[in-house]
Amino acid sequence: MRVLGVDPGLTxxxxxxxxxxxxxxxxxxxxxxxxxxxxxxIGHRLVAIERGLEEWLDTHRPELVAVERVFSQHNVRTVMGTAQASAVAMLCAARRGIPVALHTPSEVKAAVTGSGRADKAQVGAMVTRLLRLAAPPRPADAADALALAICHIWRAPAQNRLQRAVAAQHAQNAPKGRTA
Amino acid sequence: MRVLGVDPGLTxxxxxxxxxxxxxxxxxxxxxxxxxxxxxxIGHRLVAIERGLEEWLDTHRPELVAVERVFSQHNVRTVMGTAQASAVAMLCAARRGIPVALHTPSEVKAAVTGSGRADKAQVGAMVTRLLRLAAPPRPADAADALALAICHIWRAPAQNRLQRAVAAQHAQNAPKGRTA
Structure with missing residues (x-):
């Protein structure tokens, strides 16, 4: 199972x-x-994110894209940007027939550290250990993206098989590119 | 000035x-x-919105796309879908080098009815009158999209000239399609 984790953000x-x-x-x-x-x-920022994500999809050909589920409890301005960046990530994946899974920040923290309230340093330390890296990935957004991918692989073996079957059917029924 | 108004929503x-x-x-x-x-x-819904908007852009070749500015005061679930659909609209426009303008719901209502707190019926009635239509466009989302376009044409003649100049420069500097 190859998973691309995306911790969405405009900046x-x-x-x-x-x-x-x-x-x-x-x-x-x-x-x-x-x-x-x-x-x-904002329009040009979304285009830049689309281009960046397309490169990652082209290079790594993931079977699934795991995106952080966005809530709107937090800072209004930040959450809008996060929702917009996550929309681009989900669009890029779905356009290629790649299934998308959403996980909440606390699900991700609980999966890699055992606690849904772990801090950034703890998540970074566990990602480093679990992937046998020399040092924690920087910035924290990069470590969080890896944690999302790990979370998905660990949480959802049965769900993954189902999603791949559904995605394969979608890919047969619909063209993969965009219309224009 | 030809403007495509978009009242974003997933449904x-x-x-x-x-x-x-x-x-x-x-x-x-x-x-x-x-x-x-x-x-x-959600991924397939965003792809469907992208395809639909691409068709509108292909057919009408607008000079500007006016999108409703999303706030997160309202219902959490709705606002996330609205933010995601608006991201797709802004992405589709910016990818083609078409400038994007955002207007708040109260700016739009004030522009077409004279009151920022007008109801849907009043907006529909004024859109019908201003565009000399036989009947108010249905559903209300369609009328709201026309009101957004009217609002933009009326509010921002100077801003429009500036945005078109900036967009022309962007279009020269960057390829219009996506990378993949």
Whole structure:
């Protein structure tokens, strides 16, 4: 199972690719951040995120994209940007017939640290250990993206088989590119 | 000035094209709704909205896309879907080098009815009158999309000239399609 984790954001969109199955050691295939300038207009920022994510999808061909589920309890301005960046991530995946899974921040923290209220440092430390890295990935958004991918591989073996079957059917029924 | 107004939503995304300049009678070139099934998964809904909007952009070649500015005060679930649909609209426009303008619901209501607190019926009635239609466009999302386009044409003649200049420069500097 190869999963691209996406920690959505307009300024820094974390991306990380993890391969493996539940119960076996996991392998990191790539980690990074898609950045867009805070002073650019929103349309151009979304286009830049789309281009960045398309490159990650082209390079790593994940079987599933795991995206952080966005809530609107938090800061209004931030949450809108996060929702918009996550929409681009879900769009890029679905357009290729790749299934999308959403996980909440506390599900991700609980999966990798055992506590849904773990802090960033703890998540970074566990991601480093679980993927046998030399140092925690920087920035935190990159580590969070890897944690999302790990969370998905561990939480949902049965769900993954179902989603891949559904996605395969969708891919047969619909063209993969966009219409224009 | 030809403007595509988009009233973003996952279930019903209103679209309306209006042509004209401030101070002269306006012309409606098209109005409709891009619908997606509420039981489809979010990724496929966003792909359907992208395809629908691409068709509207192909058919009408607007110079500007006016999108409703989303706030997160309201219902949490609804606002997330609205933010995601608006992200797709802004992405589709910016990818083609078409400038995007955002207007708040109260700006739109004030522009077409004179009151920022007008109800849906009042907006529908004024859109019908201003565009010399036989009846108010249905559903309300379609009328709201036309109201957004009218609002933009009336509010921002100077802003429009600036945005078109900036967009022309962006279009020269960057390829219009997506990378994949």
């Amino acid at each position: 820094r969109c974390g991306v990380g690719v993890v391969e493996g199955v539940a119960g076996r050691p996991l392998t990191m295939l790539g980690v990074g951040v898609v950045r867009t300038p805070a002073d650019a207009d | 019903r995304c209103g679209v309306g094209v209006v042509e004209g300049v401030a101070g002269r009678p306006l012309t409606m070139l098209g109005v409709g709704v891009v619908r997606t099934p509420a039981d489809a998964d």
